[in-house]
Amino acid sequence: MPLFLALFWVTSTCIGQINNGNKLPEEVKWMYDEAQWGISHHYLAGGELDKAYFDIRSFEEWDYYIANFDVNAYANLVKKLGVGYVIFTITQNRGYLATTSKVYDFNSPPCPVNIPGCENQEGVLRADYTPNRDLLTHLAKALTKKGIKVIAYLPSHVGDRWTGQQISPPKYPDWWINDFIGELSNKWGDTVAGWWFDGYWNISKDEQGNDYPIATKIWNAVRRGNPNAIIALNTGLGSEVFTSPDKYSQYSAGESNELPPLPTTRSSKGKGEKFVQYVGWSFLSEQDPVFAGWGEVDRNLRFKDIEVAKHTVKARENGGVSTWDVAINPSGNWPLAKMKQVQVIGKTMNTTTDTTYSSLQLVNNANKEIIYTGNWQYSEDRKTGAFEQDVHYTENNGDSFSYSFTGTSIVFATSKARDQGNIELFLDNKSLGIFSTYDKYKRQVQEIIYENHHLMPGRHTLKGVKKSGKYMWEMCWELKTKTKTYEIFNFNNI
Numbered sequence: 001m002p003l004f005l006a007l008f009w010v011t012s013t014c015i016g017q018i019n020n021g022n023k024l025p026e027e028v029k030w031m032y033d034e035a036q037w038g039i040s041h042h043y044l045a046g047g048e049l050d051k052a053y054f055d056i057r058s059f060e061e062w063d064y065y066i067a068n069f070d071v072n073a074y075a076n077l078v079k080k081l082g083v084g085y086v087i088f089t090i091t092q093n094r095g096y097l098a099t100t101s102k103v104y105d106f107n108s109p110p111c112p113v114n115i116p117g118c119e120n121q122e123g124v125l126r127a128d129y130t131p132n133r134d135l136l137t138h139l140a141k142a143l144t145k146k147g148i149k150v151i152a153y154l155p156s157h158v159g160d161r162w163t164g165q166q167i168s169p170p171k172y173p174d175w176w177i178n179d180f181i182g183e184l185s186n187k188w189g190d191t192v193a194g195w196w197f198d199g200y201w202n203i204s205k206d207e208q209g210n211d212y213p214i215a216t217k218i219w220n221a222v223r224r225g226n227p228n229a230i231i232a233l234n235t236g237l238g239s240e241v242f243t244s245p246d247k248y249s250q251y252s253a254g255e256s257n258e259l260p261p262l263p264t265t266r267s268s269k270g271k272g273e274k275f276v277q278y279v280g281w282s283f284l285s286e287q288d289p290v291f292a293g294w295g296e297v298d299r300n301l302r303f304k305d306i307e308v309a310k311h312t313v314k315a316r317e318n319g320g321v322s323t324w325d326v327a328i329n330p331s332g333n334w335p336l337a338k339m340k341q342v343q344v345i346g347k348t349m350n351t352t353t354d355t356t357y358s359s360l361q362l363v364n365n366a367n368k369e370i371i372y373t374g375n376w377q378y379s380e381d382r383k384t385g386a387f388e389q390d391v392h393y394t395e396n397n398g399d400s401f402s403y404s405f406t407g408t409s410i411v412f413a414t415s416k417a418r419d420q421g422n423i424e425l426f427l428d429n430k431s432l433g434i435f436s437t438y439d440k441y442k443r444q445v446q447e448i449i450y451e452n453h454h455l456m457p458g459r460h461t462l463k464g465v466k467k468s469g470k471y472m473w474e475m476c477w478e479l480k481t482k483t484k485t486y487e488i489f490n491f492n493n494i
Contacts, residue, residue, distance in 0.1 A: 028250035035084025042295025046096035053295040058117025066131040069332035075142035082346020085149035095162035112164025149193040156197040185225035194230035215246040244270025254281035266319025283325035297327040309348035335446035374399025385445030402463040411451040421469020
């Protein structure tokens with residue numbers, strides 16, 4: 001496979017202020033004026049119906065990943081990438097939360113019989129869907145310290161699949177809105193700047209004819225802990241999603257399965273009298289038959305880096321704000337290709353001066369300059385999140401790979417999984433130590449294992465040797481000179 005070089009020269013972008021921004025509510029102006037653009041994560045688990053994003057049904061597994069999510073490392077990375085805000089899922093439809101809640105615990109149904117690993121709360125016949133750690137609180141505090149806003153995502157209705165059977169139509173009980181959402185708002189205060197509510201299309205028409213009783217309850221609940229909180233109510237795909245379906249939303253939900261349409265103005269009037277900030281929201285992963293590309297960590301990127309970056313700039317020039325859904329691993333770590341693309345957006349938008357990842361060149365594992373020693377096998381069309389969805393792998397301890405390059409920086413990334421073990425890395429024949437590619441439960445893709453950005457200029461060789469575990473993959477290497485960056489994705493630890 002040929003070597004692809006990706007170089008980006010970024011000049012300052014002339015972005016004009018859109019005239020009608022003064023019509024917006026003051027509390028939402030930060031989206032365009034300060035943050036400029038943002039990302040989202042469908043960080044979700046639980047349930048059998050229609051599967052789930054991480055295909056995690058066990059409370060033990062979910063609690064493990066919530067407990068080990070490194071919020072400080074995540075916040076440092078997001079700042080480096082130039083992101084202005086993060087929309088993070090609290091739950092969606094299948095039960096498990098990314099936060100704690102006494103109200104949710106009290107109202108949970110029994111564990112569905114078709115979800116192995118679900119555990120009932122001690123002493124009661126109610127599912128334990130809340131983790132021991134309040135991830136959203138810790139994440140919001142870490143991001144706030146970096147000047148990055150947080151928006152909480154959850155459905156406007158009770159999870160319609162949390163019993164193991166789809167609830168249709170969805171329910172909007174008072175305990176969900178007044179008690180649960182109000183509890184979260186009080187707990188988070190102003191560390192959560194806003195909310196994005198899914199599933200509003202189920203009642204949108206009834207609401208419009210009855211002075212928005214559900215929207216009113218949601219509005220009052222979210223502002224209980226933060227009187228400046230902003231909200232968006234999502235009515236699904238269609239033109240209405242780029243304005244407001246109610247009288248409370250301050251920004252558009254913006255959901256789109258394609259590149260969102262470019263705005264013609266910064267703000268527009270929706271169903272109520274309030275003007276809303278235009279926001280367009282789509283996903284970076286390739287489309288999946290069930291979830292489109294939302295949260296699809298096992299799918300590769302569907303846009304070229306510069307294509308999505310230019311769209312973000314053009315949307316801002318027209319008065320809009322862009323949100324891009326980025327699929328991350330259950331561990332909270334980012335696949336390297338997605339990390340690169342997001343920093344290209346940040347660099348093109350001039351919201352970061354860091355170029356650690358934005359100028360990387362990706363070299364697939366089939367590149368002929370990679371030397372494999374031992375009994376390596378090749379597998380393709382895997383749909384597991386491997387770069388270009390193919391891998392080299394070996395089961396023999398002592399088998400190795402090596403790659404020689406000229407540069408000053410190297411990043412090595414690979415998958416992690418239960419059937420993988422340790423590898424020893426060498427740089428220029430000197431051992432860098434033993435590195436683990438093991439994960440307790442789920443495959444994590446394109447995770448950085450080693451990086452060094454302070455090499456002496458010249459020729460270098462990175463080598464990896466399988467030490468333990470059933471399989472070994474290598475995934476990604478990044479090599480940088482003064483004018484270009486090379487990166488290798490060598491998926492060789494199955």
